[in-house]
Amino acid sequence: MSSNRKMPRARVPRAPIKSLSDLIFGLALSIGTISLIVGVPRTALDVTTDIAQFGFSFLILIFVWMSYTSIMSVLPIEDETTIILNLLLLFLVSIEPYLFWLNATYASYVVKGAMGAGLLNIASIFYAIDMAGLMLILALFTHQLTSEEKRLLPRELLRKYKFVRNTLLVSAGIFAITVLPIFWSVSIMGTPIRFYVWFLPMSVSWLRRVNMHI
Numbered sequence: 001m002s003s004n005r006k007m008p009r010a011r012v013p014r015a016p017i018k019s020l021s022d023l024i025f026g027l028a029l030s031i032g033t034i035s036l037i038v039g040v041p042r043t044a045l046d047v048t049t050d051i052a053q054f055g056f057s058f059l060i061l062i063f064v065w066m067s068y069t070s071i072m073s074v075l076p077i078e079d080e081t082t083i084i085l086n087l088l089l090l091f092l093v094s095i096e097p098y099l100f101w102l103n104a105t106y107a108s109y110v111v112k113g114a115m116g117a118g119l120l121n122i123a124s125i126f127y128a129i130d131m132a133g134l135m136l137i138l139a140l141f142t143h144q145l146t147s148e149e150k151r152l153l154p155r156e157l158l159r160k161y162k163f164v165r166n167t168l169l170v171s172a173g174i175f176a177i178t179v180l181p182i183f184w185s186v187s188i189m190g191t192p193i194r195f196y197v198w199f200l201p202m203s204v205s206w207l208r209r210v211n212m213h214i
Contacts, residue, residue, distance in 0.1 A: 018072070024090045025065045029058065031097040057100045059202065064093060064134055067168075071141045074152050082144075089137045092130050099127040121184050124194055128178045135172035135201070139165050171201035 033054070068089065075082070102123035109116030142165040145152050153161060174197060177183070183194040 021068065021072070021086070021090055024094050025061065025068075028061055028093050028097050053100075053104050057097060060131070061093065061096065063202075064138065067138050067164075068141075071138065071145060075141055075144055076152075082141075085137050085140060089134060092133045092137075096127075096130055096134075099123060099130055103127055121192075124184070124192070125179045128175045128194070128198070131198075131201075132172045132175035135168050135175060139168035139172060142168060174198075174200050 072086075103120065106116040106120035106123055110120055142161055146158055146162050146165060178194045178197050183197060184192045186193050188196060
């Protein structure tokens with residue numbers, strides 16, 4: 001009779017994943033800070049632009065970190081798929097500052113009239129793919145939390161987390177769709193609309209947090 005009992009599912013210890021995630025997020029934020037001192041600004045406008053660019057990247061990483069830690073505090077790490085998605089998310093986080101720095105660097109070349117438009121296009125496509133991947137993985141994790149079979153959340157919180165999942169999917173879709181050529185060929189004041197559209201996920205995130213506090 002005892003032989004028919006199901007063995008409890010082995011779970012991966014949370015501590016190593018948490019330590020690795022803290023290290024990766026801290027490293028990503030540090031790399032973003034270092035990018036501020038790579039070039040010496042010559043005007044007040046350069047200083048303002050550098051801080052604004054870093055601020056955008058900083059907000060993105062902080063948003064991902066807060067969402068990730070909130071989800072992983074509840075979600076059990078108990079299968080290979082979850083582990084792989086965790087590692088993939090951390091990889092995407094680690095390269096975000098580099099891809100953002102490429103976009104900022106090549107954008108300055110384009111403004112100065114130097115060659116770099118083609119490289120900026122490629123760098124921006126990679127950045128959009130990176131961000132779409134981050135949002136999608138967070139959405140997949142949140143979807144696991146909303147599973148009524150797993151009972152990871154109180155029933156009264158399911159609606160709110162389903163909304164979180166949906167907004168993350170929308171954000172992933174916004175970033176993904178900007179890789180289309182039209183978002184590069186169409187410009188506003190000389191800047192491809194791809195870069196303007198990237199601000200929409202921030203608005204979606206704000207709406208999500210408003211809804212979470214209702």
